[in-house]
Amino acid sequence: MTALLSVENLTKSFRGLRAVDDVSFDLDEGAILGVIGPNGAGKTTLFNLIAGALRPDTGRVALAGRDITGYPPHRVLAAGMARTFQLMRPFTSMSVLENVTIAVLAAGGARRTARQDAADIVERVGLGRWRDAPSAGLPTAALKRLELARALASRPRVLLLDEVLAGLVPAEREPVMDLLDELRDREGVALVFVEHIMAAVMRLADSVLVLDVGRVLTTGTPQEVTRDPRVVEAYLGEEPDAER
Structure with a gap:
């Protein structure tokens, strides 16, 4: 069975440094899939390569069997993959609903239904107020x-989340995690998320x-990875910290 998203041997260097x-x-x-690693490990660069913001030096990205390597971001989005950004940059002069409506239209949504589609997404992510x-x-x-919400406006099959929980207190994280669970369980959306919060x-x-200095240190279940001495040494410290 062909994987929905396949990343093969991606490499990217900047001035001789392999990120x-x-x-x-x-x-x-x-x-x-959770992607973890210390600062500078290459996590966001990996996202940029997959989502089309950067072109890899070598390697391949395939979505549903279709080679999308080197596609610009708008073509990656049209192919069925969306992403969020660690630094949030909405249109500050627009309302929440207007921001999401623009995202719906940018993803090819019909003008006559774009506002209602956006309103549904706004409610779904808990932004109604x-x-x-x-x-x-x-x-x-x-x-x-x-x-x-803006990422969901394209109805993606794969969603890349770059520290979507960063800056939130525990009580604020739970509803977002519930929503991510729902996206997977009810709609079959596949998620790749970069996160420092081990809980x-x-x-x-x-x-x-687990990435370290640009390379895959190891992969496995969360339980396997957090017990791996190499991960403990490179990233977690002496004991896994749920709030890290």
Whole structure:
């Protein structure tokens, strides 16, 4: 059976420094892969290569059997893969609903239904109370949800999440994790998420890929990875920290 997302031997160098070095993994429909590693390990660069923001020096990215290597971001989006960004940059002069409506239209949604489609997404991610509020005044937790709503506007088969829980207190994280579970369980969306909060990785991920200096240190279940002495030494420290 062909994997929904297949990443093969991706490599990217900047001025002789290999930020991503021969990284490979497969992701099936409805699966959740956590990507962890210390700062500078190459996690965001890997996302940029998969999502088309960067062209790999070598390697291949395939989505549902289709080679999308080197596609620009808008073609990757059209092929069925969306992403969020660690630094959130909504249109600050627009309301939450307007931001999501623009995302629906950018993904090819019909003009006559775009506003209602956006309203449905806004409610779904728990932003109903801020629907008509300017995005410039949103708290961090709402901005994170808006970033997720804009990504969902394209109805992706694969969703790349770059630290979607960063900056949230534990009470704010739980509803977002519930939503991610729902996306996988009810709609079969496959997720790849970069995260430093190990409690979220342990709860959500079916498997974990650990990067260190651009290379894959190991892969396995969350339990296997957190017991691996190499991961403990390179990333976790003496004991896995749920709030790290």
